[in-house]
Amino acid sequence: MKKLPTIYLPLIFGILIAVMPACSKKALQSGGDPQTFQEPTTKSGITRGGGNREGTRGGVSPNFPDTAFSSGENSNSLRGIDRDPSEERLNGDVGSDGGFGGNGGSGNNRDRLMAKSDPGAAARQLAEIRSEQLASAAAGLRDVFFAYDSFSITEEGRHALSNNAEWIKSNPNTQLKIEGHCDERGTSAYNLVLGEKRAKAVRNYLVELGVAPNHLSVVSYGKERPFCTEHTESCYSQNRRGHLVVRIGE
Amino acid sequence: MTFRTILIAGVCASLGLVWIIESGAADVFLEATRSEFQKIPLGVVGIDNVGGPESPEGRAKLGSRIEDVLKADVRRSLVFSLVDLAPLRIKASHPGAEPDPSFKHATENGVSVIVWGRAGLKTDTKPPDVNMDGYVYDAGSDEVVGGKRYAGSTSVVRLMAHRFADELVFRYTGEPGIARTKIAYVSQQGTARELFVMDYDGFEPRQLTADGFLNLMPHWSPDRRFLVFTAYRNRNIQEIDMIELATGKRWTLVSQGGLNITPALSPDGHFLAYSSSHEGNAELYRLDTRTKAVHRLTTNAGGDLSPSWAPSGRELVFASDRSGGPQLFLMSADGSNVRRLTFDGDYNAAPSWSPRGNWIAYVCRTPKKEYKLCLITPDGQKRRQLTAGPGVDDSPSWSPDGRHLVFSSTADGKSQIYMINADGKDLERITFTGTHNSAPTWSPAS
Numbered sequence A: 001m002k003k004l005p006t007i008y009l010p011l012i013f014g015i016l017i018a019v020m021p022a023c024s025k026k027a028l029q030s031g032g033d034p035q036t037f038q039e040p041t042t043k044s045g046i047t048r049g050g051g052n053r054e055g056t057r058g059g060v061s062p063n064f065p066d067t068a069f070s071s072g073e074n075s076n077s078l079r080g081i082d083r084d085p086s087e088e089r090l091n092g093d094v095g096s097d098g099g100f101g102g103n104g105g106s107g108n109n110r111d112r113l114m115a116k117s118d119p120g121a122a123a124r125q126l127a128e129i130r131s132e133q134l135a136s137a138a139a140g141l142r143d144v145f146f147a148y149d150s151f152s153i154t155e156e157g158r159h160a161l162s163n164n165a166e167w168i169k170s171n172p173n174t175q176l177k178i179e180g181h182c183d184e185r186g187t188s189a190y191n192l193v194l195g196e197k198r199a200k201a202v203r204n205y206l207v208e209l210g211v212a213p214n215h216l217s218v219v220s221y222g223k224e225r226p227f228c229t230e231h232t233e234s235c236y237s238q239n240r241r242g243h244l245v246v247r248i249g250e
Numbered sequence B: 001m002t003f004r005t006i007l008i009a010g011v012c013a014s015l016g017l018v019w020i021i022e023s024g025a026a027d028v029f030l031e032a033t034r035s036e037f038q039k040i041p042l043g044v045v046g047i048d049n050v051g052g053p054e055s056p057e058g059r060a061k062l063g064s065r066i067e068d069v070l071k072a073d074v075r076r077s078l079v080f081s082l083v084d085l086a087p088l089r090i091k092a093s094h095p096g097a098e099p100d101p102s103f104k105h106a107t108e109n110g111v112s113v114i115v116w117g118r119a120g121l122k123t124d125t126k127p128p129d130v131n132m133d134g135y136v137y138d139a140g141s142d143e144v145v146g147g148k149r150y151a152g153s154t155s156v157v158r159l160m161a162h163r164f165a166d167e168l169v170f171r172y173t174g175e176p177g178i179a180r181t182k183i184a185y186v187s188q189q190g191t192a193r194e195l196f197v198m199d200y201d202g203f204e205p206r207q208l209t210a211d212g213f214l215n216l217m218p219h220w221s222p223d224r225r226f227l228v229f230t231a232y233r234n235r236n237i238q239e240i241d242m243i244e245l246a247t248g249k250r251w252t253l254v255s256q257g258g259l260n261i262t263p264a265l266s267p268d269g270h271f272l273a274y275s276s277s278h279e280g281n282a283e284l285y286r287l288d289t290r291t292k293a294v295h296r297l298t299t300n301a302g303g304d305l306s307p308s309w310a311p312s313g314r315e316l317v318f319a320s321d322r323s324g325g326p327q328l329f330l331m332s333a334d335g336s337n338v339r340r341l342t343f344d345g346d347y348n349a350a351p352s353w354s355p356r357g358n359w360i361a362y363v364c365r366t367p368k369k370e371y372k373l374c375l376i377t378p379d380g381q382k383r384r385q386l387t388a389g390p391g392v393d394d395s396p397s398w399s400p401d402g403r404h405l406v407f408s409s410t411a412d413g414k415s416q417i418y419m420i421n422a423d424g425k426d427l428e429r430i431t432f433t434g435t436h437n438s439a440p441t442w443s444p445a446s
Helices: A006-030 A121-139 A155-170 A188-208 A233-239 B003-014 B056-077 B103-108 B154-173
Strands: A087-090 A176-181 A216-222 A241-246 B040-050 B080-083 B113-122 B129-138 B143-153 B182-189 B192-199 B215-220 B226-233 B237-244 B250-255 B260-265 B271-276 B283-288 B294-296 B304-309 B315-320 B327-332 B348-353 B360-365 B371-376 B383-385 B393-398 B404-409 B416-421 B437-442
Touching: A087 B154, A121 A241, A155 A188, A176 A188, A188 A216, A188 A241, A188 B215, A188 B260, A188 B304, A188 B348, A216 B237, B040 B056, B056 B080, B056 B113, B056 B129, B056 B154, B080 B154, B113 B154, B129 B154, B143 B154, B182 B215, B192 B215, B192 B226, B215 B260, B215 B437, B226 B250, B226 B260, B237 B260, B250 B260, B250 B271, B250 B283, B260 B304, B271 B304, B283 B304, B315 B348, B327 B348, B348 B393, B360 B393, B371 B393, B404 B437, B416 B437
Parallel strands: A087 B143, A176 A216, B040 B080, B040 B113, B304 B348, B393 B437
Antiparallel strands: A176 A241, B113 B129, B129 B143, B182 B192, B182 B437, B215 B226, B226 B237, B237 B250, B260 B271, B271 B283, B283 B294, B304 B315, B315 B327, B348 B360, B360 B371, B371 B383, B393 B404, B404 B416
């Protein structure tokens, strides 16, 4: 770029700022991170449990209540030991003793489930998981296994993925989900990070093999959806996996 | 100044406690070390059964049930040492206005506080009503200093004991006690993992979610009304949700694509710190809960996660694998002044900053490749391993009094929830059912 009058600099800067978000979005998408900007559809409560959820757009929800200490009188505070104590009626409400809601006192509804969840949600999840498993088994998709603490694709993993890639390319209408899993060692939180690294490693290798990135999404389940639960190396090695699933529905 | 204030001040001074003196810049609070802490000897004479005609079962069990819960609370308070009064043949005094002559014998044997009470079940009300009176004798002033009278349904019997225990702690320390606190956690239900809340002693578990998939890593709001946690929409999209305990009402706070994990509300509730990978790899962000503005806190090629707030709200500790395996780092609440805290071992994660400020608990991998709990001071000067032996320990979370930790461990095979004192004593398992209980998080005190 040749010399520009400095007066144009703010203008150019402004244009850059305006264009930048679009650039980064595009770059990330072509860089193989399609799941990143896949905005969840706003079928609040229909697609899953929470029957009365709010703020279901992608990004950050604009409407949720204040989570700070209320400055008002705290009704559950202790009243001290008195020489002439008056009777305190306890009801176990959130407002009184961090208990559970409902009309305090009777205690009759302390056993109810708190979430106003769709009672069919769990059954529907199970049915969908089953049909995904069936479709994935029918496709003959193979898992990719990882070494302890590692997210590098092994020689064996590359072999499995080239088979998987052939199937995906010959079934161009399917959407695949790549699940990253870990063994039980380490923290839940860090294993979610590790699981994502594994899922992305699988995704990136499939893209290298020519699979269109917009057919692939990644999700990390960390150590929360183990294939087996024994505390043995043979079980651990089966849980350290990238698992390919044919997505059904939404 | 009331008599009680003078008494509290006097007790604290005589115990040589330096209660929560905040130093100017650093988030360090001073407290006398545990070994110097002289516990107050307290004896429970008993909770007698009284009342009109009622079911024999209810009458026989009521008093002893309350007594058992009260004694366990007193023991866990770490403010009192529970003295066995049985060999001293101490008699309860009813209706409780005057000390029983036998109390003299207890005080001669070093007992400072004597507690007794009575409980009855009234079946002429529907549903049946429980009444409990509790009394407190203080040897220092040689008088019955007062009592409490509680009423409620049969479902709040344990709460009566918890509340009475907290009143005792409050009277002798000025702090609210932990007997009425709750622990939120994750429990396996079939193939799903759902959120639950139980009392701090593991009783009265209640299920909060029933989505049929995964809900993970709950964390309390400072007012105890809400939990923030990681949820999976359609099993595919991770997001950070909030649930109101009283109503079950639910909100999606963050749904940015990629990982959305380890949410933690600041002590004043004004900020939600969390980890998200929507811009590539896992980075820390801070959401202003009032303006809903998002501020990115970290920028580097490693994964940053598990933020935990200092009690002042001015600093955060978090885990990052920017230098290889995960290590703990500190930073200011605006993301500036990042510095590494842990250097021992190649895996340190899941930090939790004590509400007293003086320790940070975390999961450390030992030279034998075991995942155990460690403690480190925020200045990095002192470090110690808290748990040992087999099993993967995870998710340490402090009690609001800073004297206990709750955590999950596979020490007994399946993942269950345990409690331990900050000095490593009194390891206690608090969940016994189910195939998997994890991610415990201790509520603030009320």
